[in-house]
Amino acid sequence: MEISGARKNSKLLIDGALYNVEEAEFTKPGKGRSVYRLKLRNLRDGNVIDRTYRSGEKVEEASLDTQDEQYLYREGDQYVFMNTKNYEQHPIPEKLLGIKKNFLKEGMEVVMLMYGDEPIDVTLPITVDLKVIESEISTKTATITPQMKASIVETGYRIDTPSFIKVGDVIKVDTRTGNYVERVSTAK
Amino acid sequence: MRRRALICEFIRTFFKEQDFLEVETPIRAPAIAPEPFITPFESEDWFLSTSPELHMKRLLAAGYEKIFQFSHCFRKGERGRWHNPEFIMLEWYRKGAYYNKIIQDIEQLILTLAAKFGLNNIIKYKGQDIDISLPWPRITVREAYINAAGWDPVSEHDSLRFDTDFVTRVLPSFKTNRPTVLIEYPAAMASLARLKPDNHTVAERAEVFIGGLELANAYSELIDVKEQVKRFREAIEQIRRERQQQMPVPDKFLEAIVRLPECGGVALGIDRLVMLFCDADSIDDVMPFTVDDV
Numbered sequence: 001m002e003i004s005g006a007r008k009n010s011k012l013l014i015d016g017a018l019y020n021v022e023e024a025e026f027t028k029p030g031k032g033r034s035v036y037r038l039k040l041r042n043l044r045d046g047n048v049i050d051r052t053y054r055s056g057e058k059v060e061e062a063s064l065d066t067q068d069e070q071y072l073y074r075e076g077d078q079y080v081f082m083n084t085k086n087y088e089q090h091p092i093p094e095k096l097l098g099i100k101k102n103f104l105k106e107g108m109e110v111v112m113l114m115y116g117d118e119p120i121d122v123t124l125p126i127t128v129d130l131k132v133i134e135s136e137i138s139t140k141t142a143t144i145t146p147q148m149k150a151s152i153v154e155t156g157y158r159i160d161t162p163s164f165i166k167v168g169d170v171i172k173v174d175t176r177t178g179n180y181v182e183r184v185s186t187a188k
Numbered sequence: 189m190r191r192r193a194l195i196c197e198f199i200r201t202f203f204k205e206q207d208f209l210e211v212e213t214p215i216r217a218p219a220i221a222p223e224p225f226i227t228p229f230e231s232e233d234w235f236l237s238t239s240p241e242l243h244m245k246r247l248l249a250a251g252y253e254k255i256f257q258f259s260h261c262f263r264k265g266e267r268g269r270w271h272n273p274e275f276i277m278l279e280w281y282r283k284g285a286y287y288n289k290i291i292q293d294i295e296q297l298i299l300t301l302a303a304k305f306g307l308n309n310i311i312k313y314k315g316q317d318i319d320i321s322l323p324w325p326r327i328t329v330r331e332a333y334i335n336a337a338g339w340d341p342v343s344e345h346d347s348l349r350f351d352t353d354f355v356t357r358v359l360p361s362f363k364t365n366r367p368t369v370l371i372e373y374p375a376a377m378a379s380l381a382r383l384k385p386d387n388h389t390v391a392e393r394a395e396v397f398i399g400g401l402e403l404a405n406a407y408s409e410l411i412d413v414k415e416q417v418k419r420f421r422e423a424i425e426q427i428r429r430e431r432q433q434q435m436p437v438p439d440k441f442l443e444a445i446v447r448l449p450e451c452g453g454v455a456l457g458i459d460r461l462v463m464l465f466c467d468a469d470s471i472d473d474v475m476p477f478t479v480d481d482v
Contacts, residue, residue: 004265026268030395030405030455031379032351033225034265052356054348055225055265056430 102157213243219438227264236262249444256280281453313399336361381407406454
């Protein structure tokens, strides 16, 4: 495709390597050609490179597929997922998951972005319900502006929660930001 | 929004005090200036204006001596932090003036606006104090490229390298605490500017940059009809080759150019000027509705 079609999060093939467009900046000297400055992240090794293109230049867009998968278990620094149609398993390295590893629960249904047979990225549900396993004891009584404190959920993720959250409560967490959303149920 | 309106009001006052006439020219026309790297929107079989230049020069040819205009301009595919496909251009023209006089107009205009906003020759933009006291440093295209990119675009014509090096090397080499006036473009990039009388390798064309923003493009206007026809033909041929688009020759403009007096003119991007005076990092911050909002 023409470079003008490249957007943030486009997936491009450059010299045989797969890149995600992290930033795409359009500049143009008034009477001159458009210049596109891209910040590209290599989807295999995570390295970031800068590339400059001029209008009219072509780039190869990677054709990617998505498929429904389920999270099974963790093995060392690999997180294993399974295609829900053909039961094929895909281990994903921890590095590729980034913050998302904190929200994976066994059996969770996700959408896997595939480049041929290679998993590229995982899209989680927007929120996930997680059980609190540790929480600071709050000394303050509830006030109009809620006091925040640190809690730890079942996946080992440390999160800021309101002071009324107790061990055993289940809370909703936004998987895009990692932030607390609301309390789902209280400990029995 | 309020500051934007004030800026336009102050600009009107600035020109009216100097006896400039405010004019309005058509936004939709059957032919526009063919520019290899400016793609127009088509409107039925006409075009939306990419600049009011040709019509304003026809007014000069008809006898108006000092005119200015705020006009909506449209350029396809131009979208980014500094671009929106529809934007407001301020253009003004003076009979009997060359680009040096026009550059002084730009200096005076910015200085006047700064004074109206109570700024003492210092504009704060993106954390940088920009000293706008006169005169602003001028640098030739040749010097700027030799210093920042190590080659001379006047003796060695390479338009591909020119644009990329401009964005990645030359523009970042400009002093951040002063405006920069880039003058004397290579003859091949003269566009609608005349060549320097005593040196035909360069054109009397200038671009003004402040805080990394490309603000204005000024010319001593080309009034030689033969040369103009030749440049239009070359541009039309290049557009046909590179963009597979057939652009018509602006005949009525060419008929008028024989009566065009010696004159100078400039196009200044109002949205970017507002960015500068509002300390805005993106054109989106100063436009009520961008192409993504309409």
